[in-house]
Amino acid sequence: KAGVTQTPRYLIKTRGQQVTLSCSPISGHRSVSWYQQTPGQGLQFLFEYFSETQRNKGNFPGRFSGRQFSNSRSEMNVSTLELGDSALYLCASSLGVFGNQPQHFGDGTRLSIL
């Protein structure tokens, strides 16, 4: 069974540009969540989608946005990139939204801002 796939694995951008990251969940999973991981802040929740609807959003500026498609695939977009956006962006998928359902993570997209 294929795991969570994130593309691209690595990305280099410059300040002011925008970027779109993609996540394909495990087949049959309807929930997708996004996280940002940095050495200073650790793993922080960005947002969560279920059946194309955003259910929760973390404490990030409006430059960070996302969406989920009818096939459960998800994208996140960061506009007007800043140096501080350099991070590992992780996607996780789950069957649903209940507390007894584990999340399965991809290996992330490492974004570097020059």
Place this chain on the structure above:
Amino acid sequence: DAKTTQPNSMESNEEEPVHLPCNHSTISGTDYIHWYRQLPSQGPEYVIHGLTSNVNNRMASLAIAEDRKSSTLILHRATLRDAAVYYCILRGGNAGNMLTFGGGTRLMVKP
């Protein structure tokens, strides 16, 4: 979300059991206890979860205190591949998939 407290780091010898503790004194009755681990250069990996009873799977065992204010992840025989950061996280029964990660415990395994 209720908070969890874990030691920053622990050390173990290869092929010996490892007990990773987690305190969660403000846990609510509907919170599940989840454990994830993150190996270097990888995303977090689900390990195990439980509600009230002890749980076993092929990766580990989860021992939950009777009052549920603490739990212990047990790796029965540590291998070098088990060297990772281990996160103990509480999830509400119907709270969605927002995981709140703390600092976790960095497990070092000595050959």
